[in-house]
Amino acid sequence: MDVLADLLGGLSTALSxxxxxxxxxxCLLGTLIGVLPGIGPVAGVALLIPLTLNLDPTSAIIMLAxxxxxxxxxxxxxxVLLNTPGEAASAITTIDGxxxxxxxxxxxxxxxxxxxxFVGGTVATxxxxxxxxxxxxxxxxxxxxxxxxxMVLGISLLVALAGRSMTKALxxxxxxxxxxxxxxxxxxxxxRFTFGSERLLDGISFVAVIIGLFGLSEILxxxxxxxxxAVAPGLRALxxxxxxxxxxxxxxxxxxxxGFALGLVPGMTGSVSSLLAxxxxxxxxxxxDELGSGAVEGVAGPETANNAHANGxxxxxxxxxxxxxxxxxxxxxxxxxxxxTPGPTLFAEHADVAWxxxxxxxxxxxxxxxxxxxxxxxxxxxxxxxxxxxxxxxLTFMVVGTYTINFSVxxxxxxxxxxxxxxxLRRLDIPLAPLVLTLVLGPLMERSLRESLELSQGDLTVxxxxxxxxxxxxxxxxxxxxxxxxxxxxxxLAADPEA
Amino acid sequence: xxxxxxxxxxxPDPPEPLAPPSGARLRTGAQAVLVALSVYVAVESLGLRxxxxxxxxxxxxxxxxxxxxxxxxxxxxxxxxxxGRDKTAGGEAAESEGTDVRHxxxxxxxxxxxxxxxxxxxxxxxxxxxxxxxxxxxxxRSWVLSLALSLAGSAGIFYGFAHGLMVQLPPSGIPFLxxxxx
Numbered sequence: 001m002d003v004l005a006d007l008l009g010g011l012s013t014a015l016s017x018x019x020x021x022x023x024x025x026x027c028l029l030g031t032l033i034g035v036l037p038g039i040g041p042v043a044g045v046a047l048l049i050p051l052t053l054n055l056d057p058t059s060a061i062i063m064l065a066x067x068x069x070x071x072x073x074x075x076x077x078x079x080v081l082l083n084t085p086g087e088a089a090s091a092i093t094t095i096d097g098x099x100x101x102x103x104x105x106x107x108x109x110x111x112x113x114x115x116x117x118f119v120g121g122t123v124a125t126x127x128x129x130x131x132x133x134x135x136x137x138x139x140x141x142x143x144x145x146x147x148x149x150x151m152v153l154g155i156s157l158l159v160a161l162a163g164r165s166m167t168k169a170l171x172x173x174x175x176x177x178x179x180x181x182x183x184x185x186x187x188x189x190x191x192r193f194t195f196g197s198e199r200l201l202d203g204i205s206f207v208a209v210i211i212g213l214f215g216l217s218e219i220l221x222x223x224x225x226x227x228x229x230a231v232a233p234g235l236r237a238l239x240x241x242x243x244x245x246x247x248x249x250x251x252x253x254x255x256x257x258x259g260f261a262l263g264l265v266p267g268m269t270g271s272v273s274s275l276l277a278x279x280x281x282x283x284x285x286x287x288x289d290e291l292g293s294g295a296v297e298g299v300a301g302p303e304t305a306n307n308a309h310a311n312g313x314x315x316x317x318x319x320x321x322x323x324x325x326x327x328x329x330x331x332x333x334x335x336x337x338x339x340x341t342p343g344p345t346l347f348a349e350h351a352d353v354a355w356x357x358x359x360x361x362x363x364x365x366x367x368x369x370x371x372x373x374x375x376x377x378x379x380x381x382x383x384x385x386x387x388x389x390x391x392x393x394x395l396t397f398m399v400v401g402t403y404t405i406n407f408s409v410x411x412x413x414x415x416x417x418x419x420x421x422x423x424x425l426r427r428l429d430i431p432l433a434p435l436v437l438t439l440v441l442g443p444l445m446e447r448s449l450r451e452s453l454e455l456s457q458g459d460l461t462v463x464x465x466x467x468x469x470x471x472x473x474x475x476x477x478x479x480x481x482x483x484x485x486x487x488x489x490x491x492x493l494a495a496d497p498e499a
Numbered sequence: 500x501x502x503x504x505x506x507x508x509x510x511p512d513p514p515e516p517l518a519p520p521s522g523a524r525l526r527t528g529a530q531a532v533l534v535a536l537s538v539y540v541a542v543e544s545l546g547l548r549x550x551x552x553x554x555x556x557x558x559x560x561x562x563x564x565x566x567x568x569x570x571x572x573x574x575x576x577x578x579x580x581x582x583g584r585d586k587t588a589g590g591e592a593a594e595s596e597g598t599d600v601r602h603x604x605x606x607x608x609x610x611x612x613x614x615x616x617x618x619x620x621x622x623x624x625x626x627x628x629x630x631x632x633x634x635x636x637x638x639x640r641s642w643v644l645s646l647a648l649s650l651a652g653s654a655g656i657f658y659g660f661a662h663g664l665m666v667q668l669p670p671s672g673i674p675f676l677x678x679x680x681x
Binding site: 053054165167168171174181185216221388391393395399400404409412413415419427446450453457458 | 611633652666668
């Protein structure tokens with residue numbers, strides 16, 4: 001009953017006219033980012049953080065969360081209409097989604113995707129509501145050693161699942177941790193790796209790093225010309241028939257289960273969820289023979305899984321303070337920027353904010369459903385803007401987004417430098433995801449490590465004598481050693497485009 | 500891409516793909532930079548004190564990370580050398596295909612110039628010139644479209660942020676231009 005009361009309190013916050021407006025704007029901008037080529041959800045959310053700087057923390061996070069799940073749906077539109085995924089998690093949707101477009105059923109595909117996204121997102125948010133209290137209470141009972149072990153486990157999962165080479169994934173993770181070391185040491189207050197520059201005393205701007213690594217490097221790597229030729233479906237062609245709905249229902253149910261379950265696991269990306277949901281349709285779908293030639297299940301399953309994953313991934317963030325994916329890591333960065341620390345203490349210290357944000361996820365899913373289907377024509381018209389024009393405008397927003405965090409041109413230079421670094425890492429096939437995660441977790445991880453060792457007066461066995469901590473570290477070690485043990489890794493993970 | 504979630508053998512680390520000469524040079528250079536970075540961080544960390552009477556000092560965590568980075572860079576180098584010897588390493592995709600250097604240089608160069616002059620010329624003039632360069636000279640759009648979009652991206656965003664979001668983008672550092680509201 002407590003949970004229900006908390007949720008109702010959160011709903012009153014989320015349904016205030018001001019927060020409704022921010023959720024609406026967030027959904028709109030998120031969908032736009034998902035639609036635009038060359039700017040994925042990670043850079044997109046980071047890019048829009050400056051827009052929320054003057055908002056109160058609840059409204060700011062509501063808007064950023066709406067941007068986050070809005071991107072999930074935006075990617076679907078280009079997958080279905082252009083055979084080009086706007087973001088990696090929608091890549092599998094191109095197969096049947098584009099086939100449906102060629103059959104004149106693009107509107108049905110988009111509506112089913114919106115319905116599936118709504119169901120998947122809503123059910124996953126309900127899961128977050130149910131898990132928040134017990135997991136949050138558990139989190140409050142753990143000390144710095146357990147917290148450190150938990151972060152080690154999260155990072156080891158991401159490293160193990162990212163990219164083809166664990167060595168390269170580890171290099172990426174260590175680089176992120178080292179970047180996070182720049183600035184004033186959080187415990188002793190000593191400046192580190194600042195090269196004597198006052199500008200680096202506060203550390204390297206997180207937003208500048210993310211925009212450079214993910215946004216700018218993508219633009220640098222892609223030199224496209226021309227215009228996309230998208231045709232918007234008429235409004236009448238948007239409505240699915242009864243047969244479409246009947247066929248989609250089991251796929252949506254399967255996609256919800258797969259997406260939510262995998263969203264809970266740090267390191268699992270939305271791409272894996274949507275690929276596995278498609279695999280489930282090939283295995284269990286009643287019309288599996290039609291997959292690949294415009295079967296509605298091929299859109300419903302992956303798109304549902306994708307959104308359920310996005311909302312499910314918020315569970316470890318809200319309850320334990322562990323970001324499960326790069327985009328969630330950016331969201332966590334925004335929390336920290338607003339003076340909020342995600343995790344068990346969030347419910348203890350800022351319960352109204354936490355429940356307001358959770359309730360807004362329900363509201364946001366409704367907004368996405370209402371917003372996106374009628375706006376399909378608008379999104380397709382944006383896709384007709386020539387790519388070089390879009391690039392120039394996106395670059396301008398990157399400069400504005402980076403500058404306004406600290407009102408410093410120095411950050412723009414940082415963004416450019418990290419764009420170059422991101423391009424180099426891409427060319428070297430070094431995954432970027434571990435770097436982002438460790439960049440956010442670095443200071444927290446160092447603090448808990450040092451607090452643990454201070455508590456134990458320098459005795460390293462503190463990590464082995466506490467049962468929860470020991471188990472978490474053993475699991476992390478087993479995951480890190482899995483390649484040496486020649487454990488089998490599903491091909492779907494090896495081929496993950498987001499890794 | 501296989502759409503079936505088939506299982507594949509996950510070897511200790513896949514053999515390092517054979518890269519074209521320029522890719523191999525980039526890789527070797529990157530490995531050298533990582534080793535140099537690890538040495539620099541380790542030396543700096545030693546100067547920050549590894550241990551204090553209260554426990555680990557400011558240099559402890561970076562020192563551990565520096566050692567880890569150095570070892571990983573060496574491991575990567577060894578894997579590359581082995582892959583070079585083992586000619587069977589062909590199945591994996593090589594490092595990402597080459598970049599359009601002219602495109603990358605134009606984007607990076609224009610951003611560096613923009614950042615360098617933004618405090619002096621102000622947001623509006625510098626971004627207006629930046630957008631004109633990309634829209635008119637690089638993308639070859641019409642004068643009308645280029646001017647309209649450049650004005651929207653410079654003056655439009657400047658006043659939109661100032662009045663809509665209460666966020667002030669930099670005005671010109673030259674009093675004469677600043678007096679004109681630029």
